[in-house]
Amino acid sequence: MTKVKPEDIAPRAETIAAADRLHSAAIHLLRRVRKQDEASGVGPAQLSALSVLVFAGPRTLGELATAEQVKPPTMSRIVAGLKRSRLIEIIRDPGDKRRMHIRPTAKGTRLLQEGRQRRIEYLAAHLGSLTASELAQLGAAADILEKLLSNWQVSPL
Amino acid sequence: MTKVKPEDIAPRAETIAAADRLHSAAIHLLRRVRKQDEASGVGPAQLSALSVLVFAGPRTLGELATAEQVKPPTMSRIVAGLKRSRLIEIIRDPGDKRRMHIRPTAKGTRLLQEGRQRRIEYLAAHLGSLTASELAQLGAAADILEKLLSNWQVSPL
DNA sequence: TATATTAGTTAGCATAGCTAACTATATTCG
DNA sequence: CGAATATAGTTAGCTATGCTAACTAATATA
Numbered sequence: 001m002t003k004v005k006p007e008d009i010a011p012r013a014e015t016i017a018a019a020d021r022l023h024s025a026a027i028h029l030l031r032r033v034r035k036q037d038e039a040s041g042v043g044p045a046q047l048s049a050l051s052v053l054v055f056a057g058p059r060t061l062g063e064l065a066t067a068e069q070v071k072p073p074t075m076s077r078i079v080a081g082l083k084r085s086r087l088i089e090i091i092r093d094p095g096d097k098r099r100m101h102i103r104p105t106a107k108g109t110r111l112l113q114e115g116r117q118r119r120i121e122y123l124a125a126h127l128g129s130l131t132a133s134e135l136a137q138l139g140a141a142a143d144i145l146e147k148l149l150s151n152w153q154v155s156p157l
Numbered sequence: 158m159t160k161v162k163p164e165d166i167a168p169r170a171e172t173i174a175a176a177d178r179l180h181s182a183a184i185h186l187l188r189r190v191r192k193q194d195e196a197s198g199v200g201p202a203q204l205s206a207l208s209v210l211v212f213a214g215p216r217t218l219g220e221l222a223t224a225e226q227v228k229p230p231t232m233s234r235i236v237a238g239l240k241r242s243r244l245i246e247i248i249r250d251p252g253d254k255r256r257m258h259i260r261p262t263a264k265g266t267r268l269l270q271e272g273r274q275r276r277i278e279y280l281a282a283h284l285g286s287l288t289a290s291e292l293a294q295l296g297a298a299a300d301i302l303e304k305l306l307s308n309w310q311v312s313p314l
Numbered sequence: 315t316a317t318a319t320t321a322g323t324t325a326g327c328a329t330a331g332c333t334a335a336c337t338a339t340a341t342t343c344g
Numbered sequence: 345c346g347a348a349t350a351t352a353g354t355t356a357g358c359t360a361t362g363c364t365a366a367c368t369a370a371t372a373t374a
Contacts, residue, residue, distance in 0.1 A: 014292065014293075014296065015281045015284050015285060015292060016277050016281055017296065018284060018292055018293075018295050018296035018299065019276075019277050019280035019281050019284055020273070020277060021296060021299035021300065021303065022186070022280070022295055022296075022298075022299045023186075023187075023190055023276065023280065024299070024303065025183075025298075025299040025302035025303050025306070026182075026183040026186050026187050027187065027205070028302075028303070028306045029179070029180075029183050029302055029306060030180075030183050030184065030187065031226050032306065032309060033180055035226075043331095043359080043360050043361075044360085044361085045360075045361055045362090046360085046361095048184070060321080060322095061321075061322060062320090062321065062322080069188050069192075070361085070362075070363095071362080071363065071364085072321075072322060072323085073322085073323070073324080073325095073362090073363075073364085074361065074362055074363075075322095076322060076323060076324090077323095077360085077361075077362095078360090078361080080323095081360080096320095096321085096370075096371070097321095097369080097370060097371090098320070098321040098322065098369065098370050098371070099320095099321065099322085099370095100321085100322080116177070119176075119180065120173050120176050120177060123176035123179070123180065124172040124173055124176050126305060126309055127172050127175060127176055127305070128172060129305070130301065130305065134301050135171065135172060135175055136171075136175075137294060137297055137298055137301060138175050138179055138298050138301060138302070139171070139174065139175040139178060139179075140294055140298070141179075141182075141294050141295050141297070141298030141299075142175065142178035142179045142181070142182040142298075143178065144287065144291050144294060144295060145182040145185075145186055145295065146178065146181065146182050146185070148283060148284070148286070148287065149182070149185045149186065149189065152189060152283055200328085200329050200330075200362095201329085201330090202329075202330055202331085203329085203330095217352080217353095218352075218353060219351090219352065219353080227330085227331075227332095228331080228332065228333085229352075229353060229354085230331090230332075230333080230353085230354070230355080230356095231330065231331055231332075232353095233353060233354060233355090234329085234330075234331095234354095235329090235330080237354095238329080253339075253340070253351095253352085254338080254339060254340090254352095255338065255339050255340075255351070255352040255353070256339095256351095256352065256353090257352085257353080
């Protein structure tokens, strides 16, 4: 009864197949939904960062970069774009002048929620053709994935 | 007994919730997996186009653009990059000199399969912490999604 | 206080998306 | 047949998003 770590287990055929199909489905799903987001006139990276700010609250630039799995210079430019469009505002940290706290403006919050609305309606219109059981399965899968992703340690390079 | 089209149905709360969680899970999953693909030294758009060529067979540039939901100039550049890296080769159509048939080289096929291997091992190592039941649910969800996506009519603009 | 660390920016490069305008080839129609 | 039209792909030029390297400014530490 030897104990093995996940990384040591040679993936079984079903695992491989599930991983592959999941990957493919995720790519194709996002391609479709992404098109809806274009209507907002804001790029995907900006939209995603804004979404963090709206749903998880204000963050510093570094925190946002970490949350979005992006390097600071990249986030710096994303934030600059959001600021130019007046979707966020920057509050200087009173205690540490190097830091900036970034938070959505009312306009930013509105834009994000409208986008969400649009995306949801689009997706839901298509999910509507599924049976209740299928829909439930998708919801369950999403939950399993999110749970999995939340303790998914990114190996330090 | 009035008949309604999917787009006319106001999405129910569960549908909205499922759509949202699905979208979020897909985004986060792909962010992780994408990192693995970087090891190939080929960008995501090139990798995705190459994958079509390897798994669905040779295609013209226009067909590839359609398959990848991208405009012809974009695909033109993606193909140029793949050619520069000698991952594909171009065969001129004998009957119509405007057309090009694009097919993977042995190197291209190898690179794609190695990438798939790497991605699968990575994903599978993490999926391995799931129970058999959870894994089965993910696989089922992927199938439902792919089925849904395959008859997902993109509304003509 | 001098040094090191941390937060964020700037510059410069590559990929990827778009539209508009182009070339070259095929097709259609008078 | 030949002119007009349609189709396949390319080129040029814009934006957005990713990176690394090198920088500034501020804070923390020795």
